[in-house]
Amino acid sequence: MKWLLLVPHALILLALWVAFWLSSLFALVAIVITGRYPRALFDFNLGVLRWSWRVGFYAYSALGTDRYPPFSLGEEPDYPARLDIAYPAHLSRGLALVKWWLLALPHYLILAILFSGGTWFSWRLGETGWAMGGSVVGLIVLVTGIVLAVTGSYPRPLFDLLVGFSRWALRVVGYAALMTDRYPPFRLDLGGEEPSRPTGPAEPATPGPAERPMPV
Incomplete structure (x- = not known):
């Protein structure tokens, strides 16, 4: 029934x-000219991503x-699906011209397979055949x-996946929408809270705004 309950959200999200x-x-245009993402536009786009993620998580x-x-x-911090993207103080003017179509292309190809198609099953018995794709x-x-x-229970491995x-x-969408210059990693962070920082050399003891997680 969720598809029916979400009709009002779908109509609003389309717009x-x-x-x-x-x-x-x-x-x-603003980034190419000034090197900055207008804060009002950033907040609006982040809001659309948050709304979409909540609907997707529900559905x-x-x-x-x-x-x-x-x-x-x-x-909406009390909702079980949450998203945050740190506002960038400065963005590369040159990257803004290429990252959304050229640099993100490998991600697009992988995500197209994962979300749009690439899994096919077929069975054949005598002269009759049946196939399903998705x-x-x-x-x-x-x-x-x-x-x-x-x-009535949710298998944890499927949830995490x-x-x-x-x-x-969502990382790729944020990158393609020019909301960050940090290239999205080719990895799954499964379930639970998303890692707030990559593992590696010593980092500041107190995380700043740019290091806040995108929890679920």
Whole structure:
């Protein structure tokens, strides 16, 4: 029933995503000229991503909650799906011209397989044949939905995997929308809280705003 319950969100998000890409276009011009992302446009685009992620988490990106998503561009810290992107003080003017189409291309190809297609099954018996095709993520969500309907419980490995796929996609969208110059990693961060910082050399003891996690 979730697809029916989300009709109002779908209609609003359709308009919001049109505004999102127009806002990103204006931001591109501003970054090339000034090296900065206009704060009002950044906050709006972040709000659209937050809203979309909450709806996806509730529905068929993860089936992660039965709590209906709020109609809000705000942070909504008490909702089980949360997203944050640190506002950049400065952005590269040159990268703004290429990262959304050229540098992000390898991610687009991988995500197209994961979310749009690439999993195909076929059976043939005598002269009759039957085939089914779909995305990797769609297949996992389908299996998850069946398990939930039968058992009422969510297998943790499937939850972690779906959250990891969504994190990957959201990082790429944020990068392609010019909201950060940090190249998205080719990895899944499965389940739980997203790591706030990459492992590596010593880092400051107190994390700053740019190091805040994107928790779920």
